Amino acid sequence: MSWTRRRFTRLPLLAPALALPGLANLGGCARPSFGSTRPGRGSWDERALALRLWRASEPSGNAALSPVNLAAALTMATLGAQGRTRAELAEVLGVRRPDTAVEALAAHVARWSTLEAPALRAANGLWTRSADALEPSYVRTLEQRLAAHSETMEDLESGREAINAWVSERTEGQLPALLEAPLDPATLAVVVSALHFRGHWLEPFDPESTRPRPFHRDDGSEIEVPMMTGHGFLRRAWSERSQLYAVEIPYSAGAQADAQIRESELAPDDASEPTPSLPPRFDMLLILPPRDQPIAEANAQLESGALAELLDMLETAEPLTLYVDLPRFSIRARTDVRALCRSLGAEQAFGQSANFKAMTKAPARIDHFEQLVAVDVDEAGTVASAAAAFGIAARSMPARFSADRPFWYIIRERGGPWLFLGQYSDPEA
Template sequence: MPSDRRTVLALTGALLAGAAGCLSDDPADDDTGSDDPGDDHADDDDSAAGSSDGNGFDGYDVPDFPQLELATDPEIDETALAEQVRGNLELSFDLLAQLREQEPDDNLFCSPYSVSVALAMTYAGARGDTAAEMADALRYELEGDDLHPAFGALEAEFARRNEDGEDVDDPTGEGHDGPAFQLSTANSTWGEEGVDFDEAFLELLEAYYGAGMRLVDFSGSPEEARERINEWVEERTNDRIEDLLPGGSIDASTRLVLTNAIYFEAMWKYPFSEEDTEPAPFTGLDGEETEVEMMHQSIEVPYAEIGGHQLVELPYANDDTSMVIVLPAAGEFDAFEAAFSVDRLATLLGETSRPEVELAMPTFDIESKFSLVETMRELGMERAFGDADFSGMTEGDNGLVISEIIHQSFVEVDELGTEAAAATAVVMEESAPPDRVELTVDRPFLFFVLDRPTETPLFAGRVVDGETLQEE
């Protein structure tokens, strides 16, 4: 796939439906499976920047770019895929918003893609009002007949991305250990022996998610089943996600667990020099300064600034994947984060040029683990946890409900690149221009790891606390 193709994020109006014109500031707006592991600008009216809300976005139109040409397997209409990619992006904003309410002073990291896939597999067995609530909460823009092929197309595209990554050369030319680019995803279902699972449900999961059914004895040996699932996750995340399912999360009443694992390791296209890394202050959300290790380099990369809010896009070695860093204006992080949206991200990306950026940013590592039950309840997914209808999963009346959704993630960013991993488990039981600019990331910021040809948000995070930013 050509690396210069515009992103799905900025596809046609089908992707950004209803977003043209001024942007609002309203923040409310038995194992059958394998065990083997130069851009156009929007409205350039100078009066739009620095508007009365202090966010500098009023008056900017969401950019409109050419339709993406995406080779997918299974085949799916590109506009339909674009619609779901927008839904995936919106879910990433929803998740960050809910998680920051729970931990407002903490650094956060998650994989919206992992969450969405694990729950899409669960959604395949939902019916009636349960399915309707899940589709709304998870921002599923497509009907089931199109939704699952859309996810299957993304899975196939990422598999190709990973295959192509085998030929990506080490940008430093120094023969560092490990791949210059790796992106792998895996799905699996773990079902109770003796339960009569619906054949159509299993066939759908195998066809679009590659999720073979692994039979386990939850009722007789729940701890053994838990350990087996955790081992599967560890193997597929290079041991970065350990003990995804904690003790007690699986018991004799468990009937089905659906899992997704994603692993990402990539070198920067333009690596930083370790010799240029030096201590520098980082001002946290509470105003306190902490000394962190700050990387430095001067590079020509996509950069935008609107109303004092800055964005920089740092490509990885494969050219198709990048980290997008969004640095709100000093003192405006809270207001910016509350109003940030898919459309505003699209606007910033649409305003990019390629100046020489004097970039300073910290190395960082974040580990997060969440139960997403209350998060999904807040997003409107109620019935799945109580009066649920998952009759598409088994033959007859099964009485299955979601008892837990566990998401765990890890990211490490240094001079050479990024390593990230995440896993999600759904447990079921019965009943993110001047010629030369400076960007110093020394205060709270948001970041996203994006697959650019499909603009799928693989990972998303926020950094607000320097004290814990570089803990070993």
């Protein structure tokens, strides 16, 4: 089987063998397509974490989540926690010790830094309102083990735009406004993790073949979308039990790496020769739910073992000629990570009993935690970014009371009668 036949070749508009309604819910996630994806004994099961986070996010409509980016942010929060707070966050991560996640994340970043393609970069950052706001040991851990950038800002709210600019730069402008809402005046620090992916298809779709074609919504309605069309020699799998249908569309690993992989596949099998070390490969894995089942209902199958079965089938599948119709699409999604964590049993980190003594001497809690994701898919490939941020705020009452909105007032004798009771709501009345 020649490499030429296996490449994803361009084609004029043809009748598809695989049409992809509901694709937008997949969020353009990439995964390695060579070698086993099963975690080793005692290792961190990142696939299980991804599915837990996906379920807890309660996806609807167009949705996107970056599990590895969220894992990085959750790991940095867990490193600063103690007691029950730490145990609950570690349970969300699926690790007994946060060091397990730290080591895995550091290994990912080291591996990605050697890629010729796709472009895949991760970055972490830490901003504090004073040099002594956080424990020096915590800051050193993030700097040394997770390569975090650290900076002190006297006024974090005034520096919010600088934090957004840092994220925008590391996501090539795809995420210009991670922090939209004003920060709590009691915020001691903001911790951010960013991820950026830019991958070109191994063979791009031909833009001239893109045509307006119907996309079939789950409610039975149709809408025209720019539908890309192509065909190639691709790995696919269909499960008769679950009725899930999947295909892998590979990204280029760069000219040199693609040539190395091509030579390896064309070389005859020789048990006496050592197997060459191949560069990591990435693909977009597309999955169709059963035709008669809305994708919101089919989401439950992803954790039922049906997805694991499908992935096992793909690992051993032989590439076959396949026609593909794929919408050109863009998604922007913001996730409230506090709600997600609470649904997975991590409550204490966000309340008045939070224990972040490994991070700061001050009684503190996570006061906001969100992730912003952007995914753009077109004929050339995929650009996707994610950034997650959490703020650590003092658990005491805010240092400022600002009556800059309607309020009630009571003039009283303490322990005695109320002399006046009123409200102020309109300065022009």
